[in-house]
Amino acid sequence: xxxxxxxxxxxxxxxxxxxxxxxxxxxxxxxxxxxxxxxxxxxxxxxxxxxxxxxxxxxxxxxxxxxxxxxxxxxxxxxxxxxxxxxxxxxxxxxxxxxxxxxxxxxxxxxxxxxxxxxxxxxxxxxxxxxxxxxxxxxxxxxxxxxxxxxxxxxxxxxxxxxxxxxxxxxxxxxxxxxxxxxxxxxxxxxxxxxxxxxxxxxxxxxxxxxxxxxxxxxxxxxxxxxxxxxxxxxxxxxxxxxxxxxxxxxxxxxxxx
Amino acid sequence: xxxxxxxxxxxxxxxxxxxxxxxxxxxxxxxxxxxxxxxxxxxxxxxxxxxxxxxxxxxxxxxxxxxxxxxxxxxxxxxxxxxxxxxxxxxxxxxxxxxxxxxxxxxxxxxxxxxxxxxxxxxxxxxxxxxxxxxxxxxxxxxxxxxxxxxxxxxxxxxxxxxxxxxxxxxxxxxxxxxxxxxxxxxxxxxxxxxxxxxxxxxxxxxxxxxxxxxxxxxxxxxxxxxxxxxxxxxxxxxxxxxxxxxxxxxxxxxxxxxxxxxxxxxxxxxxxxxxxxxxxxxxxxxxxxxxxxxxxxxxxxxxxxxxxxxxxxxxxxxxx
Numbered sequence: 001x002x003x004x005x006x007x008x009x010x011x012x013x014x015x016x017x018x019x020x021x022x023x024x025x026x027x028x029x030x031x032x033x034x035x036x037x038x039x040x041x042x043x044x045x046x047x048x049x050x051x052x053x054x055x056x057x058x059x060x061x062x063x064x065x066x067x068x069x070x071x072x073x074x075x076x077x078x079x080x081x082x083x084x085x086x087x088x089x090x091x092x093x094x095x096x097x098x099x100x101x102x103x104x105x106x107x108x109x110x111x112x113x114x115x116x117x118x119x120x121x122x123x124x125x126x127x128x129x130x131x132x133x134x135x136x137x138x139x140x141x142x143x144x145x146x147x148x149x150x151x152x153x154x155x156x157x158x159x160x161x162x163x164x165x166x167x168x169x170x171x172x173x174x175x176x177x178x179x180x181x182x183x184x185x186x187x188x189x190x191x192x193x194x195x196x197x198x199x200x201x202x203x204x205x206x207x208x209x210x211x212x213x214x215x216x217x218x219x220x221x222x223x224x225x226x227x228x229x230x231x232x233x234x235x236x237x238x239x240x241x242x243x244x245x246x247x248x249x250x251x252x253x254x255x256x257x258x
Numbered sequence: 259x260x261x262x263x264x265x266x267x268x269x270x271x272x273x274x275x276x277x278x279x280x281x282x283x284x285x286x287x288x289x290x291x292x293x294x295x296x297x298x299x300x301x302x303x304x305x306x307x308x309x310x311x312x313x314x315x316x317x318x319x320x321x322x323x324x325x326x327x328x329x330x331x332x333x334x335x336x337x338x339x340x341x342x343x344x345x346x347x348x349x350x351x352x353x354x355x356x357x358x359x360x361x362x363x364x365x366x367x368x369x370x371x372x373x374x375x376x377x378x379x380x381x382x383x384x385x386x387x388x389x390x391x392x393x394x395x396x397x398x399x400x401x402x403x404x405x406x407x408x409x410x411x412x413x414x415x416x417x418x419x420x421x422x423x424x425x426x427x428x429x430x431x432x433x434x435x436x437x438x439x440x441x442x443x444x445x446x447x448x449x450x451x452x453x454x455x456x457x458x459x460x461x462x463x464x465x466x467x468x469x470x471x472x473x474x475x476x477x478x479x480x481x482x483x484x485x486x487x488x489x490x491x492x493x494x495x496x497x498x499x500x501x502x503x504x505x506x507x508x509x510x511x512x513x514x515x516x517x518x519x520x521x522x523x524x525x526x527x528x529x530x531x532x533x534x535x536x537x538x539x540x541x542x543x544x545x546x547x548x549x550x551x552x553x554x555x556x557x558x559x560x561x562x563x564x565x566x567x568x569x570x571x572x573x574x575x576x577x578x579x
Binding site for chain 1: 483
């Protein structure tokens with residue numbers, strides 16, 4: 001089980017009301033994307049769910065239990081890879097698993113480290129340091145690190161934003177693959193700037209808006225069957241419909257801000 | 259839990275393909291060792307390639323030699339300009355000229371380690387005494403300054419409490435402290451070391467604090483999300499990220515410490531190399547003062563070179579995008 005209930009969450013930074021009363025129910029096993037212009041608070045919301053930020057008002061319930069801080073049940077992937085610079089890829093994953101899961105014995109830790117580094121194709125590169133690999137490999141390692149702690153919920157903050165298109169496509173596939181099959185992870189929340197990415201990956205897309213309107217502008221369902229194929233999905237009439245809707249919403253928001 | 263499908267890991271990452279070396283004229287060092295693209299390529303091609311690589315290697319060596327010679331040439335020209343200025347300055351005053359100064363240095367270096375009592379030692383021994391004072395003060399400053407700087411950089415309360423104090427004390431010439439330390443310690447060598455300690459302390463504290471304060475936000479979040487223990491955080495997040503800044507603080511403080519040491523030795527008539535420069539002046543032997551200045555400069559340069567090496571090694575390398 002891994003459902004998330006967000007009720008009346010508000011957050012203000014320096015007189016700027018970033019989150020203006022968020023109410024959102026995310027079901028077990030859902031993949032939800034958050035999209036919107038810079039400053040709309042999508043990353044802030046993710047950090048509140050992750051427990052890195054405390055909301056000024058409102059609650060976040062995880063399977064009915066209020067979130068009070070970060071925990072291994074909600075692993076995060078950040079935009080800038082944020083691997084520890086002095087550790088090898090394997091040590092990066094191992095250190096995270098060991099810290100997050102202190103009750104796991106050594107064999108379990110090692111097994112998880114190997115499984116997820118293998119799953120993202122990095123096992124042959126396990127002894128390299130972050131500066132010796134490309135950005136794509138670094139981010140794959142960050143994804144492996146997040147999955148390896150066995151979280152029920154995965155929070156991704158623009159995970160593929162800094163990558164080139166080909167690398168991004170491969171990472172998206174690996175992410176879906178990990179989510180659908182071998183991992184303990186059931187629910188994924190992802191902040192993104194990419195409309196295509198959001199439609200390809202999500203069950204629902206939460207479109208967020210800048211002040212002064214409500215934070216959540218619209219929630220769009222993506223009723224396209226899985227497994228989804230990058231090449232054929234764009235020919236789906238539903239795809240075009242959603243894309244047009246997203247573009248209209250985001251364009252409108254840009255106008256209302258200026 | 260299902261087995262891992264080979265599809266996810268099976269596709270060879272393109273990053274590995276980029277690692278195949280391309281034999282080009284600029285890659286002469288890699289080219290002979292690189293596996294030839296096709297194993298059945300005719301040996302004649304291989305030989306030709308090796309010859310080309312050899313020729314390119316010779317050309318590259320010549321190029322490197324040429325640029326080294328140029329660099330040295332410019333440096334010598336700079337020294338020559340300085341020497342000419344020195345020569346003319348000495349011609350119109352009582353100052354000994356470059357020949358006298360360098361001659362004195364040669365004489366001093368011919369027997370650097372004799373020891374005929376506290377005021378009559380070889381310059382090697384004097385440099386050794388000075389280095390001992392500098393390193394003692396410097397190490398004490400590092401032992402105190404790095405942890406203190408870490409506390410300042412990571413705690414807002416500590417920063418607000420101590421930063422104003424540091425800012426007031428920092429601009430004070432470390433020499434101004436000398437009477438204080440002499441009064442407290444009642445021992446000249448100890449007071450000298452303490453002056454060096456104070457000298458080196460401020461840059462170490464401030465650089466450490468700024469390095470610690472600038473640990474990337476994402477890395478702190480990683481530590482929070484994966485619930486790193488305090489020890490793991492310090493070891494794997496704080497220290498590696500702050501290290502370049504810490505080491506540059508150490509380098510900075512060593513530079514200032516060496517300068518201040520000469521001054522405080524002059525002030526306190528210590529037997530080190532700075533004291534020697536002053537003593538030589540007092541006995542009317544300016545040749546030796548000039549020799550001491552050259553020696554002080556060379557030792558300072560060596561100290562900086564060592565610490566610069568250290569700083570380069572400590573630099574965090576970024577992930578390529």
